Amino acid sequence: MNCLPMSVRGRRSSAGSDSGAIVRRYDWVLGHALDNRWAVLIVMAVVLAGLVPPYRSLGSEFCLNSTKSAFVLDYWAPPARH
Secondary structure (H helix, E strand, O other), X not given: OOOOOOOOOOOOOOOOHHHHHHHHHHXXXXXXHHHOXXXXXXXXXXXXXXXXXXXXXXXXXXXXXXXXXXXXXXXXXXXXXX
8 A cells, every 4th residue: 555645647737838747757757666666776775875985085175174163144235225
């Protein structure tokens, strides 16, 4: 028994004709993923295993040397009107 929300098939959207194509593609992908759960799990495991070597070799050289654990948000606001 699957505990998933009802499919959105058959619903009309006012967002345009592209949203119908997106919904159909989503339904197709979701249906195939649910029909092939083991294949999805295997692909996920392969992707995660493939991310381990780059993660280990990346290091933190791209980060700035800083002892502060904060960030600065600089913004420009228009002057107030009276």
